[in-house]
């Protein structure tokens with residue numbers, strides 16, 4: 001039981017993005033195929049680990065927060081906002097600057113009101129740049145972040161608050177090594 005995430009990580013391919021060893025996995029990339037059993041396992045583990053009692057909304061980042069956020073929303077009945085890479089210019093839209101280990105870009109936060117109690121989930125934590133951008137935006141909106149969870153942690157970074165993760169990995173050019181499992 002609950003072996004699909006680790007087993008799939010241990011056999012996933014690596015490509016170079018500049019100097020960055022980028023692992024390619026269904027949860028973090030949506031390719032080659034997202035098996036329902038894997039998605040169900042990840043959803044069940046997120047549900048077990050998260051503190052959702054006082055949450056009003058889920059927040060995820062485009063693109064690879066979407067499938068895991070949807071899975072969690074369907075189980076919990078919590079509404080979901082997707083922080084998009086596209087600008088909509090809706091009233092109150094907040095632009096955020098995102099930096100990852102291999103890219104830089106803008107994200108746009110919509111759908112959050114002052115006082116909302118939100119839970120953030122994402123697929124991967126690497127430099128923490130994306131999570132820091134989300135936290136900063138939510139703080140600017142005066143939302144309360146009640147919990148943060150990433151499925152796969154591959155780096156160390158102080159994001160100024162505690163967060164949860166399901167597995168911790170090391171990545172080199174030969175592959176992924178799962179070094180910790182929190183379940």
Ligand SMILES: O=P(O)(O)OC[C@H]1O[C@H](OP(=O)(O)OP(=O)(O)O)[C@H](O)[C@@H]1O
Pocket residue numbers: 028029061062063064065099100101103122123124125126127128129130131
């Ligand atoms: O900790 P960090 O260094 O910020 O890396 C983690 C982020 O990188 C990926 O997103 P990316 O912006 O590549 O977009 P994608 O979800 O569209 O693949 C991933 O989905 C995380 O959001």
Ligand code: HPA
Pocket residue numbers: 021022023024025028029100101124125126
């Ligand atoms: O190595 C990675 N693979 C997939 N998604 C990611 N997001 C940050 N780093 C990675």
